[in-house]
Amino acid sequence: MKALRNYLDRIKPQFEKGGRFEKLQSTFDAFETFLFVPDKTTHAGSHIRDAIDLKRTMSMVILAMVPALLFGIWNTGYQHYLSIGQEPGFGPIVGYGLLKVLPIIVVSYAAGLGVEFIFAQYRGHEVNEGYLVSGMLIPLVMPVDIPLWMVAVASIFAVTIGKETFGGTGMNIFNPALLARAFIFFAYPAKITGDTIWTGGLTKGEGVIDGFSGATPLGNAAAGAMDKIPSMYDLFFGFIPGSIGETSKIAIILGAIILIVTGIGSWRIILAGLLGGISMTLIFNAFAVNDYMTLSPLTQIMMGSFLFGMVFMATDPVTAAQTNRGKWIYGFLAGFFAIMIRVFNPAYPEGTMLAILLMNAFAPLIDHYVVEANISKRLKRAVTAVKS
Amino acid sequence: MSKTFTLSKGLDIRLKGEAEKVLREVTALHYAVKPTDLTGVFPRLLVKEGDAVLAGTPLFQDKHHENICFPSPVSGTVAEIKRGDKRALLEIRIEPDGKNGQINFGASDPSKLTKAEITDKLLKSGLWSLIRQRPYGIIANPEHTPKAIHISAFDTAPLAPDLDFVVNGKGDLFQTGLDALAKLTGGKLHLNIGSTTSAKEFLNSRNVEINTFKGAHPAGNVGIQIHHLDPINKGDVVWFAGVQDIITIGHLFKEGVYNPEIIVALAGSSVIKTGYYKTRRGACIYKMVEGNVRDGNQRYISGNVLTGKQIRHDSFIGYYDSLITAIPEGNYHEFLGWALPGLNKLSFSRSFFTWMMPGKKYEADTNLHGGERAFVMTGQFEKVFPMNIYPMQLIKAAIAEDIERMEKLGIYEVEPEDLALCEFIDTSKTEIQTIIRNGLELVRKEMS
Numbered sequence: 001m002k003a004l005r006n007y008l009d010r011i012k013p014q015f016e017k018g019g020r021f022e023k024l025q026s027t028f029d030a031f032e033t034f035l036f037v038p039d040k041t042t043h044a045g046s047h048i049r050d051a052i053d054l055k056r057t058m059s060m061v062i063l064a065m066v067p068a069l070l071f072g073i074w075n076t077g078y079q080h081y082l083s084i085g086q087e088p089g090f091g092p093i094v095g096y097g098l099l100k101v102l103p104i105i106v107v108s109y110a111a112g113l114g115v116e117f118i119f120a121q122y123r124g125h126e127v128n129e130g131y132l133v134s135g136m137l138i139p140l141v142m143p144v145d146i147p148l149w150m151v152a153v154a155s156i157f158a159v160t161i162g163k164e165t166f167g168g169t170g171m172n173i174f175n176p177a178l179l180a181r182a183f184i185f186f187a188y189p190a191k192i193t194g195d196t197i198w199t200g201g202l203t204k205g206e207g208v209i210d211g212f213s214g215a216t217p218l219g220n221a222a223a224g225a226m227d228k229i230p231s232m233y234d235l236f237f238g239f240i241p242g243s244i245g246e247t248s249k250i251a252i253i254l255g256a257i258i259l260i261v262t263g264i265g266s267w268r269i270i271l272a273g274l275l276g277g278i279s280m281t282l283i284f285n286a287f288a289v290n291d292y293m294t295l296s297p298l299t300q301i302m303m304g305s306f307l308f309g310m311v312f313m314a315t316d317p318v319t320a321a322q323t324n325r326g327k328w329i330y331g332f333l334a335g336f337f338a339i340m341i342r343v344f345n346p347a348y349p350e351g352t353m354l355a356i357l358l359m360n361a362f363a364p365l366i367d368h369y370v371v372e373a374n375i376s377k378r379l380k381r382a383v384t385a386v387k388s
Numbered sequence: 389m390s391k392t393f394t395l396s397k398g399l400d401i402r403l404k405g406e407a408e409k410v411l412r413e414v415t416a417l418h419y420a421v422k423p424t425d426l427t428g429v430f431p432r433l434l435v436k437e438g439d440a441v442l443a444g445t446p447l448f449q450d451k452h453h454e455n456i457c458f459p460s461p462v463s464g465t466v467a468e469i470k471r472g473d474k475r476a477l478l479e480i481r482i483e484p485d486g487k488n489g490q491i492n493f494g495a496s497d498p499s500k501l502t503k504a505e506i507t508d509k510l511l512k513s514g515l516w517s518l519i520r521q522r523p524y525g526i527i528a529n530p531e532h533t534p535k536a537i538h539i540s541a542f543d544t545a546p547l548a549p550d551l552d553f554v555v556n557g558k559g560d561l562f563q564t565g566l567d568a569l570a571k572l573t574g575g576k577l578h579l580n581i582g583s584t585t586s587a588k589e590f591l592n593s594r595n596v597e598i599n600t601f602k603g604a605h606p607a608g609n610v611g612i613q614i615h616h617l618d619p620i621n622k623g624d625v626v627w628f629a630g631v632q633d634i635i636t637i638g639h640l641f642k643e644g645v646y647n648p649e650i651i652v653a654l655a656g657s658s659v660i661k662t663g664y665y666k667t668r669r670g671a672c673i674y675k676m677v678e679g680n681v682r683d684g685n686q687r688y689i690s691g692n693v694l695t696g697k698q699i700r701h702d703s704f705i706g707y708y709d710s711l712i713t714a715i716p717e718g719n720y721h722e723f724l725g726w727a728l729p730g731l732n733k734l735s736f737s738r739s740f741f742t743w744m745m746p747g748k749k750y751e752a753d754t755n756l757h758g759g760e761r762a763f764v765m766t767g768q769f770e771k772v773f774p775m776n777i778y779p780m781q782l783i784k785a786a787i788a789e790d791i792e793r794m795e796k797l798g799i800y801e802v803e804p805e806d807l808a809l810c811e812f813i814d815t816s817k818t819e820i821q822t823i824i825r826n827g828l829e830l831v832r833k834e835m836s
Contacts, residue, residue, distance in 0.1 A: 001723045033759055037725030041718050041754040045804070045821035046811045047693045048401075048546075048715065051733035051740055053758020055726035057765060057815050060739045126759050170762030170816075262739045266767055322766040322780060371781055375796045382621035 008032055026120040030127035057264055058129040064258035064265070065136055065312065067251035072244035073097035076144050079241050080200040085209035100144050100200045101244055107148045109135040111155040112176075119164045130169030130176075130318070131159065137177035137312060140245025141305065141353075142184075143197040150188060154180040174360045175319045178353050185353070193348060195219055198241035216242050218304040218342065218349035226291045235302035246305040256311040265315040268324060269331035273310035276335025277301055284343060292343050300339055309352035310335060319360040323370040330366050334359040392583075393616045395603030397774040399736055399809055401546040403693070403715075404749045407653035409553050410663040416671035418704075419461050420481040421447055425697070425707035426517075427825075428526035428832065429456075431477045439466045444491035444646035446514050447480045456527055459514030461648035461669045463489035479704070482670075495644035498568035506571050510637065513646050517707075518633035519569075522614060522626050523800040524832045534627040536575040536618055539566075541590045541631055542582030542601075544608030545692035549653035549711050551631050552587035553664065559589035561638030562631070568641055569634065570595045573627070580613040603774065611806045615775045620800045632710055636669075650710055652676075656693075657751040658686045658714040667705075673712050674702040685717040687754050694808035695821070718755025726758070736772065736813040761816040772809040777801060779810055783820055786827030791834055794827050803828070 014020045015028035032038075034055070042049060077093030080100075112135045120127040138155055158180035163172040184192050195215040196202045202214045213228075217240055220228040230240050238248025246252075259265025281300045284293040301307060314320060314334045321330035334356050341351025348354075423431040430451035435441060441464065446457035460482055467483040493513045498506055507530050510516040521528040528534070541551055555562055570577045576597050581590050583602040591598070599617060601607045610628045620626060629637075632650045639647040648669040655662050660680050667676075677688065681701070689696035690706040693713055697706055705712065730740030734750040742748060769779040777798040785793040804821035811820035 005721055005723075036721035036723055037755070037757060038759060039719045039721050040756040040759070041687075042756055045695075045819050046808050047687060047689055047696065047698070047713075047754050048403075048734070048752040048812065049755070049757050049817065050737065050813045050815075051730060051735040051757045052737045052813070052815050053726055053817065054761045054764060054815055055758065056739050057737075059727060126761075128761060130764065168762065170764045263737055263768075264739065264765070268767075317766045318764055320766070323778060324767055324770060327767070371778055371797070374776065374778060377776075378621075378796065378798055381619065382623075385621050385624070 005036065008035070023121060026125065026127050027117050030117070030120070033126070054129045058132045060258065060262050060264050061133045061312075062136055064255035065133075065140065065245065067254040068140060068245040068248060068308070068312075069101075069136070071238055071248040071251040072140060073101045075238055075247055076100050076200050076244060078239065079144075079198070079214075080202075083199050083202050083208050083212045083214060085212075096200065101139065103148055104139040104142055104144075104146065104151050104244070105136065107151045108138040108155050111152040112138070112159045115156055115159040115164065119159075119168065123168070125168065128169035130163070134158065134176040134180075138180045140308070140312075141177060141181045141243050143192060144200045144244055145197045145203045146184070146191060150184055150191060151180075154183045157183045170318055172318055173364075174357055175313055175316045178313055178357050178360075181353055182357060185348070198243070214241050216240065216304065216349070221292055221295065221303065222349040224291060226295070229295075229299065229303070232298070232302065235299070243305060243308075246308040249302055249307055252307045252311050259311065259315065265311065266317070266320065266327050266331075268327040269315045269320055269334075270310055272328045272331030273314050273335035273338075274301065276332035276337075277306060277310075277339045278335075279332075280336045280339040284339070300342075304342065304350050305352045306335075306338055306342075309338065309356055313352075313356050314359070319363060321363040321366045321370075323367050326363070326366040326370045329370075330359050330363050333362070390598050390600060391617075392600040392602065393613075395601065395607045395612070395616070395774040397771055398544075398604035398607055399772045399813070400544065400604040401694075401734070401752075401812070402747070402749045403546045403657065404751045405655050405657040405659055405662055405715075406547055407549060407655040407662045407664055407711075409550065411651065411666060412663055413666045414671070414675050416484075416667060416673075416675055418467065418481055418483060418672040419464075419668060419670040420479045420672070420704040421458050421460070421670050422479050422704060422707065423448065423458075423477045425709075426458075426527065428524065428829075431458075433469065433477065433480075435466050435480070437466050437469055440464070440485075441466060441482060442489040442491050443648060444493065444513055447482075448477070450527070453527075453529065455511045455530065456516055457511075457514045458517050459646050459648075461646075461671075463487055490645040490647075492644050493640060493646075495642060498564060498571060498641045501568075501571065503571050506568050509640065510568075513640050515637055515640055515646065518636060519572075519627055519629050520708075522611060522620055522628060522803065524828050525803045526832070528627045529625075532625050534573050534575070534625050535620075536578060536614075537569050537573045537627045537629070538578045538580060538610050538614050538617070539569075539596075539629060539631065539634065540580050540608055540610040540613055542580075542585050542608045543692075544582070544605035545694055546605070547653075547655040547711065547713055548608070548692055549651070549655075549664065552585060552590070554651045554710070555587050555589040555631055555635070557589075558635050558638075559592065561635045561642060562589055563593060563595075563638070564641050565634035565636070565638035566593060566595055568637055569627075569629065575618075578613070578617060580610070580617075582608060606772075606806055606809060607774065609803075609806055611801065611803050612774055615777075615801050622795060622800060624800070630708060630710070633708070652705060652709075653711045654680070654714075655711065656689075656714040658682045658716055670704050670707070672702060672704050673699070676712065677701055677714060681714050682716075685719065686714050687717050689713040689715070693752065694812060695805040716751070716753040718753035718757075720755070722755075737768075737815075756817055758815075758817055760818065763816050763818065765815045768813055768815065769807075769810040772813055773807065775801065775806070779807060783807075783810075783818070783823055786823045786830075789827070789830055791831055794831060799824075799827055799831055
């Protein structure tokens with residue numbers, strides 16, 4: 001490590017102002033601080049600081065996504081071989097999954113981080129770690145047959161328009177990963193809806209066995225084919241078609257546990273989201289006019305990206321409500337609307353994405369009223385103090 | 389009527405090197421009063437280099453409140469007047485003559501004096517400077533009558549001195565000081581004790597209302613206590629003073645002199661022999677730390693690790709401090725430090741495995757542990773900030789220099805020290821205490 005450190009110290013001047021590679025200063029800094037926690041010491045305020053930093057925080061979130069990712073890779077292969085009627089064993093299944101999923105991850109990181117690095121250099125900031133999470137979330141919410149160039153365009157759009165125009169990580173209004181998905185949804189709807197895109201190779205349709213539809217549970221439900229919704233077992237473990245990371249509920253729950261235990265994901269938002277979804281479903285159950293509205297709350301939660309969205313998307317601290325009370329309201333409404341849009345919208349079978357983006361837009365308003373309540377309480381206290 | 393408050397939010401930072409309960413005596417080579425310790429004071433010198441002074445001789449006064457002056461802690465000569473940028477006064481250094489000459493201000497029983505007489509005596513002796521006010525954390529204005537006076541009789545900060553130990557045997561002086569303060573307010577004199585406070589000097593205090601606070605740091609901060617007992621509204625003024633400050637005031641009324649004796653704790657993981665030292669206010673710490681601190685690059689702090697001021701190894705105890713902490717400097721690179729399991733890392737978050745080891749004590753250094761970032765995480769500050777105030781929103785209002793919003797969000801109720809833990813746990817490494825101090829100063833200038 002000493003040799004590496006010495007090497008970095010030796011080449012560092014070239015990246016500083018006036019050096020040969022000064023245009024790559026923030027890039028160098030990003031790699032240097034990745035390898036070594038800086039030797040910076042406190043110079044004002046508290047003399048000791050918590051060992052946590054944004055790198056640690058973000059790597060915890062990525063760690064939480066790993067179970068969903070690993071299962072997604074396996075399931076990609078599994079669904080593919082299911083569609084062509086083969087059962088080749090674990091190795092080829094994972095091999096196929098890696099072949100399909102890794103390029104999406106690489107493209108998402110390369111495109112998004114590229115933009116981040118350019119902006120960091122332009123602004124003279126350090127590269128912010130936020131995209132490490134977004135860059136992983138984007139592949140997880142994509143259908144596996146998505147064209148790679150679309151992933152690149154969507155990632156660049158999400159970072160540039162969704163984040164950097166607002167001032168970078170910490171300033172954005174909408175969750176970048178969801179924005180990337182919404183971008184594809186509105187720009188190239190054919191590539192992100194329908195039955196064939198969720199299974200690798202199904203779009204081309206080569207060698208697909210008869211009777212394999214590739215429809216997601218939500219697709220079936222929206223089409224009114226309630227009998228085709230997979231068993232609770234399949235829904236829970238995730239042996240179903242869907243976006244790469246969303247299918248396995250057990251993997252998502254594992255991720256949720258990591259987020260909640262480390263305190264990085266807000267348990268308030270997750271719990272409120274679940275409560276919101278359950279409430280909406282119960283209301284539907286009470287006034288059911290079609291089969292979709294009679295589905296039990298558990299089935300609704302297990303279908304689609306509801307759980308994935310509530311655990312990994314709604315909890316993004318930057319775009320969620322910031323006050324604890326606000327988080328309850330925000331989470332509840334996100335879950336509530338997710339189910340509502342899903343059931344009422346025939347054009348698009350999944351409402352989670354739109355519901356969370358909608359709540360992202362309302363989060364500042366929710367916080368405003370929560371904080372105003374605190375302010376008026378303080379004012380009232382002052383007034384009573386004057387009177388007495 | 390004793391009230392008990394249980395605070396569920398907060399954090400006790402467990403550091404190695406707590407001061408051992410042994411009292412040693414030390415006579416310092418030099419003493420100094422540092423105007424930089426004082427918030428909102430514009431110093432005007434009253435002595436020059438070479439002047440002879442006694443314990444109690446005013447060294448400088450506040451330009452805006454000329455009756456508030458700052459006394460020399462010893463008799464001797466003014467050895468050096470140190471100035472910094474733009475001739476700002478940094479230190480007035482006194483070389484003691486060893487004769488302990490004192491000015492006599494006359495002993496008297498405070499319970500027989502009027503408010504005006506007590507104020508007058510405190511102003512003349514310079515000990516008025518030991519009484520501070522909230523909001524703003526500045527020295528109290530003698531023309532005001534505070535809504536209440538608060539005294540915190542326990543310190544929950546990391547490695548803080550045990551005030552039970554400090555007050556031991558000084559109950560009489562403490563009570564005299566309390567009697568004097570009680571006359572200054574139209575409201576109550578609150579003595580706020582911790583749930584583990586056992587010193588009879590505190591428990592048997594008269595003329596005060598005793599309140600008990602249970603909970604982790606910052607439960608011992610007087611600001612937190614005020615918030616729960618009787619919060620500060622716009623226009624309110626409350627005063628506060630430290631336990632040893634009250635003992636010093638007690639000395640003045642009992643004996644008629646400025647007796648600057650205080651007990652200072654020496655703590656921190658870099659200290660070889662920790663303990664308590666009986667010395668005088670403004671003492672040079674050199675004699676305490678010489679040969680008693682580990683080799684290598686160390687940081688010396690007057691005060692605690694969260695709120696104290698960095699000083700040199702041959703510098704002086706701060707005006708209101710009674711703790712010297714020495715911890716290692718953290719100017720090293722750590723290979724992949726953010727990725728390691730972190731079995732030795734001090735963190736409030738549970739992202740390091742150390743959260744599974746409650747009770748473990750840490751050797752914290754001054755490394756920042758990361759780079760400064762925009763605010764990303766939310767809901768963290770609230771966990772260590774036991775006030776009904778939105779810390780993140782208040783900090784943002786202070787950054788935006790929005791006075792009206794700061795007022796609305798409760799700036800009058802806080803001092804930087806109350807948000808020190810927020811700064812400690814902050815993932816984005818924001819300098820919250822500096823931001824809050826600047827915000828408070830902005831409001832104070834606007835209001836005055």
